[in-house]
Amino acid sequence: MATQHSQSTSPTFVIVGAGLAGATAAEALRSGGFDGRIVLVGAEAHRPYERPPLSKGYLQGRSDRGSLEVRPLRWYVDNRVELRLDTLVTKIHRHAHELETATGAWLSYDKLLLTTGARPRRLPVPGSRLRGVHYLRTVDDSEHLRATLTPGTRVVVIGGGWIGLEAAAAARAGGAEVTVLEHAARPLQSVLGPELAGVFADLHTEHGVELRCEVTVTAIRPAEGSPDRVGGVVLADGTQVEADVVVVGIGVEPNVELAASCGLDVDDGIVVDRHLVSSDPDILAAGDVANASHPLLGRPIRVEHWANALHQPVVAARTMLGEDATYDRLPYFFTDQYELGMEYTGWVDPQREHQVVVRGDLAERKFVAFWVHRDRLAAAMNVNVWDVAETLAGLIRDDSRVDPRALADPAVPLDQLIRSRADG
Template structure:
């Protein structure tokens, strides 16, 4: 098959790109290649509803199984792309098959960072990226089980909450002073520390991991945290190997312009792997969240078709942990804000937090407060200085700023 539009990476981003190409009128050969045996599915349920047994497996898939044939999308699963040649415009698979392309989209996502300590590669040490990983964790989360979670980021905390709600005892081990400290800053990170402790999580902060053993996790001070199951959640790295080998510009992901075009005019990138120039922020940013995998591919697909499409959406993500539901809108580099303004009751975990720099709102996070993402987004996009006192006042409507 030659002169096809080829998408490498059959997750949410790849599936949405294929969907958009067909919706926009592309009727030529379309190939979607995925390394997993599963058809494209969404990953957020793997640490939330699906992990907790509340979301049925069929609900995690992006499209019904028959959708791909009905839309003439050649879905090649359980297939690893080993290389692509920008000069020859050909993709090579591990089995030796090659596919010619006229346009190529890379949605290769990210891979979990490994814990580089003795015992870190033991088969019993679990990571969470695939639906099979989630299945293994769900089986391990049972009443009386002892679960150790290494890393207090989003995945670690969501999994810890799921394990506690399943009746397991949970110890979370984190090198930083607070969970999510780098992402949220001290003011809001303390909310998540208090949340987990209130629900019985043994949260140990400022600790170092020296070894993973059959009995559990050995800490730097010699303490052994006994565990039946160890989950490691210490972040992910963009899967840029193919792009690097092909000579594309790579810097904390595959560099793209606002149209999601890489340094090669016939190659595009979207989702977790893309470090894309964002017109609102005036610089490239890489966002590892569901909304990016949902929306960026639409822009990439339209750009592949020659349309003047630009990705300039304000970043968004969400989490659900115990009785806390949260939406976050905006983007803040670590340490790039000068104050946090709270609106509402932080102690009751019903509030909005705003990150400000120079009086301008960089991001807002609504916790158990709903239907406010649009005005928060408008505040971020507007870039105008606001009165912090008025921002903190629940009686001042957000749409009046």
């Protein structure tokens, strides 16, 4: 039976979701002076770990599991953070300030932070549950996939987004034969536009990846003689692509079911304000699951990248501690594919037309690209050009008018690109 929630001199803060965001929030609470009880609840059996290496170095076998962990076990003990792993929270009883788990256990809270993350979108075609079909989200997913990326293995990647292309690069590094199937005219075209998407398409083609674009997958067929294993991918025109392994990377969905079931406002994530507070003043959300009002962008936005999971929980923790904290960092993400490294800062509104300005050499894959709307810089991407991300973020945040000709001119230092508001 549930116990009644009561105020105490030593409050309990509960964090549901034991990934990077959850662990970062716990650390921020302690460093911010919180001396009460902290409980970090996670559905996975593993201690909090970082996800970017799962499709990069860890997938290629270049790093070990210990390097993924946000903090070692001793840190949680020393900082009195209770880890409840392999524990699924099934209900939030908001009025009682209590949580219920799948085992029937109950847990009271004074403040609750939801960092429940996201899950891979499933491919809705026949055969998608055959053995050999992989999704890439957890450390277990990465390890299972890594074991299959051997020389000569036929790997088909469905989806030419960031995860799909990183998985393709890892598969090629392992000697596998790789085909990428993409619905658009080029991988990443909806994100980068045709010219810049072509940079990544050419990169993969040069490394031996077969790109098949403007195709639709209708089924995954079993292998001959092995009806439970994948043998190929069927396209809408009847073409079949032979496969020993299929990697599905068609996006993610935020894990909002827990929030929705207790009546919190949900719309492409858990709706929170600039302080990361939900429609319940004692419940906050951060990371992949949070659709947060962004004061600089002037709209709510949900960001599914590592930097958000690292920085947003710090603001959530400060809010839980009663501070007037606002999350206004610009979206940021990075990728590593073969010899190409990239950082992207800012956000491009898909409803607006943007001019793309390039500084540098696309053919050499060493450049900075700028997205400009009405003489204002919305986003920038540096490819194999380093130590400029903070400067680019400063240009975007300044919101001054920029001159596209100066943007394209390498002779003009980046920190001199702002035109005075009094000009023109």
